Amino acid sequence: MLIECKDLTHVYMPGSPMSHKALDEVNLTIDKGEFVGIIGQTGSGKSTLIQHFNGLLLPTSGDVLIQGKSTQGDKKSLKDIREKVGLVFQYPEHQLFEETVAKDVEFGPKNLGLSQEEVGERTRYALEKVGLSYEELKDRSPFELSGGQMRRVAIAGVLAIKPEVLVLDEPTAGLDPRGKQDILDKMLRLHREQGITVILVSHSMDDIAKYSDKIMVMHQGRLKISGDVKEVFARLKDIEELGLNAPKITLLMYRLREKGFDVPYDVFTVEEAKEHLLPHLKKGKLKKSGSDFYV
Amino acid sequence: MFKGLTIGQYLPGQSILHVMDPRMKILLLLFTVVVLFLLDTFAGYIMLGLLFFTVIYFSNLPIKMIIKGIRPLFFIIAFTFILHSILTEGGDIILEQSLWIGTITVESEGVYRGSFMAIRLIFLIIIASVLTLTTSPIALTDAIEHLLSPFKRLGVPAHEIAMMMSIALRFIPTLTEETDKIMKAQKARGANFETGNIIQRARNLIPLLIPLFVSAFRRADELAVAMEARCYNGGEGRTRLRELKMDTRDYLAMVVLISFASVLLLLGL
Numbered sequence: 023m024l025i026e027c028k029d030l031t032h033v034y035m036p037g038s039p040m041s042h043k044a045l046d047e048v049n050l051t052i053d054k055g056e057f058v059g060i061i062g063q064t065g066s067g068k069s070t071l072i073q074h075f076n077g078l079l080l081p082t083s084g085d086v087l088i089q090g091k092s093t094q095g096d097k098k099s100l101k102d103i104r105e106k107v108g109l110v111f112q113y114p115e116h117q118l119f120e121e122t123v124a125k126d127v128e129f130g131p132k133n134l135g136l137s138q139e140e141v142g143e144r145t146r147y148a149l150e151k152v153g154l155s156y157e158e159l160k161d162r163s164p165f166e167l168s169g170g171q172m173r174r175v176a177i178a179g180v181l182a183i184k185p186e187v188l189v190l191d192e193p194t195a196g197l198d199p200r201g202k203q204d205i206l207d208k209m210l211r212l213h214r215e216q217g218i219t220v221i222l223v224s225h226s227m228d229d230i231a232k233y234s235d236k237i238m239v240m241h242q243g244r245l246k247i248s249g250d251v252k253e254v255f256a257r258l259k260d261i262e263e264l265g266l267n268a269p270k271i272t273l274l275m276y277r278l279r280e281k282g283f284d285v286p287y288d289v290f291t292v293e294e295a296k297e298h299l300l301p302h303l304k305k306g307k308l309k310k311s312g313s314d315f316y317v
Numbered sequence: 318m319f320k321g322l323t324i325g326q327y328l329p330g331q332s333i334l335h336v337m338d339p340r341m342k343i344l345l346l347l348f349t350v351v352v353l354f355l356l357d358t359f360a361g362y363i364m365l366g367l368l369f370f371t372v373i374y375f376s377n378l379p380i381k382m383i384i385k386g387i388r389p390l391f392f393i394i395a396f397t398f399i400l401h402s403i404l405t406e407g408g409d410i411i412l413e414q415s416l417w418i419g420t421i422t423v424e425s426e427g428v429y430r431g432s433f434m435a436i437r438l439i440f441l442i443i444i445a446s447v448l449t450l451t452t453s454p455i456a457l458t459d460a461i462e463h464l465l466s467p468f469k470r471l472g473v474p475a476h477e478i479a480m481m482m483s484i485a486l487r488f489i490p491t492l493t494e495e496t497d498k499i500m501k502a503q504k505a506r507g508a509n510f511e512t513g514n515i516i517q518r519a520r521n522l523i524p525l526l527i528p529l530f531v532s533a534f535r536r537a538d539e540l541a542v543a544m545e546a547r548c549y550n551g552g553e554g555r556t557r558l559r560e561l562k563m564d565t566r567d568y569l570a571m572v573v574l575i576s577f578a579s580v581l582l583l584l585g586l
Contacts, residue, residue, distance in 0.1 A: 078501045101507070109505040116495075117502040119527035129524065133507030165531070179506060 024187060024219055025052040025075055025107075029084035032070055036082060044070040046243040047084065052221065052236075054186070057213050059234030060223045063265050066240040068223050069112075072189050075221070076107040105134060108185030112192045114176035115169065123149070123167070123175050124160035130183040148182035149175070153208055170201040177205070181212075187219040188212070194229070206233055231255070231269040231290035239264060252288050271295045323386030323446040327453055333566060334376035334451040339460035341567040345574055346448050352578045353437050361586030362436050368577060369443055376451050386446050387439055394438050401431035458483040462552075463561060476552025484540070492533065499528045 032045040045067045052058055062068050073079040074086045077093035077100045086093045088103045111117070120126035124145055131141045146156045152174040159167070164175050177193065190209065194202040206222075210233055213220045224230050230237060237254040239247040241264045247254055254261070255268050258276065267273065275287045275295060285302070289295045329335075334342070356362060373380055387394075408425030415421075449457070462479030469475050500510065503524045510521055 073501065076505060078504060104505060104507060109502075111498065111502045111505070114502065116532055117499050117506075117524075117528050119524045119531075129503075129508075130506040133509070183506065 023051050023087075024054045024089060026050070026087040026090075027071075027074065027084070028087070030071075030074060030081050030086060031083045032067075032074065032079060033082045034070075044243055045074075048243075048245045050238060050245055050248060052187075052219065054219055055213075055217055056219055056236055057210070057234050058219075058221045058236045058238060059230035060221060060238045060240060061225070061227065061230050061266060062240030064225075065242075067243040068240050069191055070243075071240065072109065072191060072221065072223060075187070075189055076104050076109050078109070105183060106185055107187045107189060108180040108183050109189045110177050110180050110191060110193055112195055114180070114193075115164075115172035117179075118164040118172060118176055121163060122161050123154075123164050124156070126164050126175060127178045127182050130179055134183065144182045144184060145178075147184075148178035151181055151208065151212055152178045153204065154178065170197055173197065173201075174205070185218070187221065189221045189223070191223045192225070193222070194224075194226075202229075209233075227267055228269045228271075231272070239266065241265075251290055255288065255290065323383060323450060324442065325449050326446075328378060328450045329453070330377055330451065332375060332377040332451065334372065334447070336566075337451075337570060338561055338563050338567045339452050339456040340463050340561060341563060341571060342448055342452060343457075343460050343464060345571060346444055348574065348578070349444055350441065352581070353440055355582060356586060357433060358586045361581050362433075362440075364581055364586065365440065369440065369447075373443075373447060376447060378447065378450055383443055383446050383450075387442050390438070390442055394435050397438060398431040398435045401434050402427040405430045454486040455483060458486070459557075459559075459561060476555075480552075488533075488536070491536070492529070495532055496525065496529060499525055499532075 027048050027050045030045055030048040031043070034040075034042045034044055048067075048071065060068050060071065070079060074081060074093065075088070077086075080094055088106060091099055091103065093100065093103055118126050120129065127145045127148055128141050131144045136144070145160075149156045149159065154171065154174050159171075159175070164172060167175065173193070177190075180188070188209070193209070194205055197205065206229060209220055209222070212218050222230065222233060231251060234251060236250050237248070238245055239254065239261065246264055247257060247260060255272055258268050258272075261268060268276070269290050271292050271294075272287065272290055275285055275289045275298075278285050279287050283302070285298050289298060353365070356365065370380075373383060402423050403421055405427035406424055408427075408429070410422055410424055411428065412423040413420060452460075458479040461482065462475050465473055465475035465478060500508075504510070508521065508524055510518070510525070512518075513521065
């Protein structure tokens with residue numbers, strides 16, 4: 023078990039009139055090699071939750087274990103945990119500060135005290151993993167890049183630490199659709215090729231459904247629903263009650279099924295839906311019990 | 318260090334102090350400060366303390382909070398008291414102590430002066446807290462703009478000063494939040510803000526300060542464009558949604574305070 027939260031409760035500013043319970047007895051486990059999607063409305067506790075995964079926030083009560091080690095241990099173990107769990111914040115390009123792209127990406131590995139050679143090697147690795155050319159960008163200032171490129175450099179800055187777990191908080195916010203898909207595809211490849219455990223926080227059900235194996239739904243500081251994609255979307259009514267929605271394509275399949283068409287409803291990506299719908303269209307009509315619909 | 322400081326905080330409310338004209342509040346505050354330094358008997362301070370207590374009572378502010386607000390400045394108050402006690406001469410000798418720097422004597426006059434200064438500081442903190450606790454930052458800057466406008470002839474840019482103040486106040490929480498976020502992001506990359514000697518620590522702040530400056534400039538730029546898009550061009554001919562208007566209660570407060578102070582001073586307190 024890679025990450026384990028036991029009765030995790032977090033209260034902001036305890037004891038003051040502004041005291042606010044952001045997490046309420048959250049219990050969850052994340053295993054090595056999973057691609058986990060965390061979804062919930064604004065203020066549901068997603069960001070607070072993930073900041074517990076590398077000890078940036080510590081529980082008010084309960085415990086968070088990373089490979090069995092508590093985040094509430096000494097400084098040394100906290101350093102180890104931050105090396106294992108890389109966290110990419112929302113709008114990570116706001117944290118860029120160095121004169122050149124290479125120097126900025128080097129910041130993380132340098133803090134680990136690695137040799138110059140290793141640092142350089144990791145910088146090249148990280149930039150290439152996010153789809154940027156090391157040779158082309160290494161001496162450029164990060165502040166003269168485009169928004170999408172800055173985002174990638176910032177993600178590379180975390181990847182260069184070579185974490186076992188990569189936590190991404192809304193990594194595609196404010197990007198155009200193509201940039202969005204491209205970054206998520208790169209993360210999926212990292213997950214598949216390097217076996218990195220990825221935790222993706224997003225508002226977008228479509229993205230979560232497309233990329234994750236497992237989904238966790240947060241609501242008002244509690245973990246309401248958790249399970250693999252099919253299990254979670256089988257509870258469409260519960261999800262809707264929490265103010266969220268299934269992916270648009272799944273909703274379409276639900277609607278078609280309600281009308282009596284013979285299509286499965288556990289479909290979460292457009293590609294998958296295409297496979298199911300195309301045969302119907304080829305016949306020129308959709309089969310419905312009793313009568314025929316012509317398309 | 319200054320946690321719990323009440324000066325600068327605002328507690329929304331509907332009390333008479335909340336609805337008073339902010340200009341009158343500032344003027345009366347200045348007047349009270351002058352009175353505070355003219356009084357020099359304990360009886361006078363007790364009377365003034367009673368007045369403050371009444372005012373706080375009418376303002377519906379939690380008195381506990383105001384007293385707690387003195388605590389962060391306790392060191393400065395104690396320092397003033399001790400310095401006055403040691404340095405002022407006259408009266409009976411209370412304490413004499415030989416130290417490596419020479420003999421230190423504490424005389425009764427010094428203790429008097431010291432306690433007066435301490436009381437004055439405490440009262441200053443209390444009235445300044447009451448002002449900001451009952452006046453929204455916007456009302457405060459509006460009032461400052463009005464009060465400074467007679468000096469416009471002398472080239473004082475009253476409107477610009479007030480606008481800068483309100484923008485600065487507006488962005489304090491935003492920048493605090495931003496600092497917290499960048500700090501966390503750099504910590505996640507292994508940055509260390511807690512250990513090392515002074516030079517190391519200063520150097521470790523670079524990954525925090527540069528992004529903070531970049532974002533402050535970006536925000537300033539965006540704000541400037543947004544203001545210009547809404548045709549902002551300085552204070553000339555600008556009208557207000559809420560015009561400040563002196564009311565009977567404002568003049569009444571002024572009369573009450575001035576007569577109270579005159580009585581105190583005439584009695585030689």
